[in-house]
Amino acid sequence: xxxxxxxxxxxxxxxxxxxxxDGPAPQTPAAVxxxxxxxxxxxxxxxxLAIVFGSRLLRDFDSALLPYAVAxxxxxxxxxxxxxxxxxAPGARRLFRQGWRSFFSAANFRRAPTAxxxxxxxxxxxxxxxxxxxxxxxxAHQLLFWGCVLAxxxxxxxxxxxxxxxxxxxxGPGYEMRIWGFKVLGFNALNSIGWLMFHGLDxxxxxxxxxxxxxxWRRMKDRGAITGQRFAYDLIPLIALVVVSVTGLLLTFSxxxxxxxxxxxxxxxxxxxxxxxxxxxxxxxxxxxxxxxAAVGMQLFKYTxxxxxxxxxxxxxxRCHEPIDTAAYVENLRGTMKDLxxxxxxxxxxxxxxxxxxxxxAYLTHVKKGFQ
Numbered sequence: 447x448x449x450x451x452x453x454x455x456x457x458x459x460x461x462x463x464x465x466x467x468d469g470p471a472p473q474t475p476a477a478v479x480x481x482x483x484x485x486x487x488x489x490x491x492x493x494x495l496a497i498v499f500g501s502r503l504l505r506d507f508d509s510a511l512l513p514y515a516v517a518x519x520x521x522x523x524x525x526x527x528x529x530x531x532x533x534x535a536p537g538a539r540r541l542f543r544q545g546w547r548s549f550f551s552a553a554n555f556r557r558a559p560t561a562x563x564x565x566x567x568x569x570x571x572x573x574x575x576x577x578x579x580x581x582x583x584x585x586a587h588q589l590l591f592w593g594c595v596l597a598x599x600x601x602x603x604x605x606x607x608x609x610x611x612x613x614x615x616x617x618g619p620g621y622e623m624r625i626w627g628f629k630v631l632g633f634n635a636l637n638s639i640g641w642l643m644f645h646g647l648d649x650x651x652x653x654x655x656x657x658x659x660x661x662x663w664r665r666m667k668d669r670g671a672i673t674g675q676r677f678a679y680d681l682i683p684l685i686a687l688v689v690v691s692v693t694g695l696l697l698t699f700s701x702x703x704x705x706x707x708x709x710x711x712x713x714x715x716x717x718x719x720x721x722x723x724x725x726x727x728x729x730x731x732x733x734x735x736x737x738x739x740a741a742v743g744m745q746l747f748k749y750t751x752x753x754x755x756x757x758x759x760x761x762x763x764x765r766c767h768e769p770i771d772t773a774a775y776v777e778n779l780r781g782t783m784k785d786l787x788x789x790x791x792x793x794x795x796x797x798x799x800x801x802x803x804x805x806x807x808a809y810l811t812h813v814k815k816g817f818q
Contacts, residue, residue, distance in 0.1 A: 473534055482530035489526035490519050501607025502627050513717050514605040517724040524728030525736055532737065536785030544778060545743015561749055565742050586660035590687070593653030600646050601720075611643075648698050651691035658687045683731045686723045693719055748775055763797040765804070770797050 497515060501507040507515075533542050549562065568574050573591065577584040603609040603625075610624045619635040623643070633639045642649075662684050665671045675681065693716035700709045727733065748771075760769040761776040770776060776794055783791035793801060 478531055478534045481534070482527040485530040486523035486527035490523040493519055493522045497606045500626055504607065506610045506624075506627065507607035508604075511605045513721055514601070514724075517721040518602060518605060521724045521727055524725065525733075528728045528733055529736060537782045538740075540778065540782050540785060541744050542740055544747045545740055548747040549743055558749065562742075562746055565745050565749070569742050569745060570738060582660065583664075586657045588657070589653045590657030590661070593650045593657060593691075594687075597647060597650035597654070600650070645698070647694055651694045654687050654691045655695075658684045658691075662688070679731050683726070686719065686726065689719045690716070690723055747778070748772070761795065763800050764792075764795045765800040766797060768797055770795070 497507070498504060532538050555562075573584065573587060576587050600609075608626060610627075612622050612624065613620065619640070621633055621635050621640065621643075622629050623631040623633070633643060635641075635644065662681070665675055665680060665684075671680075693712055696712050697709065697716060700707055700712055727735070761771060761773045762769055779794045780791040783794060796804065
């Protein structure tokens with residue numbers, strides 16, 4: 447393979463450049479924590495108000511579900527707190543800002559009106575980027591993802607008193623589903639629609655168990671996964687999902703086949719596992735669920751920048767002159783490196799191959815000099 451023409455290595459920057467006048471002001475950890483606590487308290491208060499008014503001043507609120515509702519309030523606080531801390535980091539803040547700027551850009555919408563819906567469907571819904579790693583991992587992640595989405599769509603509104611199921615005759619089989627007190631659907635509990643309505647959580651549990659079981663098996667068999675995994679970060683989330691799903695299925699099993707035998711114990715066990723999992727979400731691996739939508743904004747920024755620069759205004763490597771990416775994306779990367787006080791942002795203008803070559807040359811010249 448022919449080597450690209452050699453050029454001089456990028457000159458080191460002698461002193462860190464002064465911060466730009468319009469750049470982000472430095473934030474102390476204490477200030478970030480205060481802002482995060484205020485954000486968490488505000489979101490928790492809004493959720494409490496939504497529960498009170500959405501349940502028609504608690505008339506539709508089931509007191510037996512109080513522990514779940516309290517756990518969702520803690521979940522809201524933790525998500526808002528962690529997200530505020532995350533966005534306060536220079537790299538995440540720039541990604542967040544560029545994503546929203548691309549999202550609200552009228553020019554981007556005129557240029558590519560279907561780009562955002564497609565990215566939401568493929569990046570968030572179908573998660574096609576996982577298929578490039580492994581089709582089995584993609585399928586398992588889909589089972590896990592849609593099982594959790596289905597469970598959340600059913601559990602949260604029921605917990606908050608937004609959804610209610612009432613029987614007009616007192617003992618069925620005709621039921622009405624109401625949202626915020628308004629009837630939206632009437633169904634017969636003995637037909638297929640009624641079965642799906644009352645067993646939606648069981649279906650979600652089966653999907654989650656299938657997906658989580660694959661990942662647990664992989665983490666016990668795959669050498670690469672075993673090498674880098676951590677028990678609290680990688681295994682606890684999967685175990686928690688399996689416990690929540692299994693105890694939920696056991697409640698249905700007890701109700702149908704055991705005539706309620708052991709139901710009280712299983713209900714408490716299920717409640718404890720759900721509450722633990724909800725509180726764990728903001729501070730463990732599950733937090734990537736909250737972070738993922740922000741990445742869609744960055745993908746939209748890259749897509750619209752590439753479409754804008756389709757006439758050939760691509761940034762080329764300073765060494766081999768091969769295209770790297772759009773000029774807007776490279777400049778955004780350089781800005782992020784400057785925010786992080788990384789005084790080698792000019793390396794963003796080199797392609798990955800040339801970076802490896804230059805690093806290797808520098809290593810041979812300065813570290814292994816005289817030992818070739």
